[in-house]
Amino acid sequence: MQNDPKREWNDAQCEEFAAFDSAREPKEFLPQIYREATNGDQAPDARIAKTLAKCSALFIRLSDDQARASKRLERLTFGLILLTLALLIFTAYLYKDTHFLIQREQAATPHQVKNP
Numbered sequence: 001m002q003n004d005p006k007r008e009w010n011d012a013q014c015e016e017f018a019a020f021d022s023a024r025e026p027k028e029f030l031p032q033i034y035r036e037a038t039n040g041d042q043a044p045d046a047r048i049a050k051t052l053a054k055c056s057a058l059f060i061r062l063s064d065d066q067a068r069a070s071k072r073l074e075r076l077t078f079g080l081i082l083l084t085l086a087l088l089i090f091t092a093y094l095y096k097d098t099h100f101l102i103q104r105e106q107a108a109t110p111h112q113v114k115n116p
Helices: 011-022 026-038 044-108
Strands: none
Touching: 026 044
């Protein structure tokens, strides 16, 4: 079997295919993968190749989505750490302020002793 130059994709066509598939939602891939895998009009090798191409595009899309979600989660975690530190510092400030007010109040009021 000889390679048919008409059937091979050049780099521009591959990039166009990748850009088109990367813009799709993952749910759109599943019916296409099923159609390619069950298409009886094509040779088995062509079915396998097209199915693998669609699966690869789906995996790349899911990987990109996962990477974006992971970066977002890292940013949110960092923000949560900063918020926790700010609340810890604020709590320490309130504790010292309250402790100072209690001591000042106790010093200003003499202790009254009750006689039995």
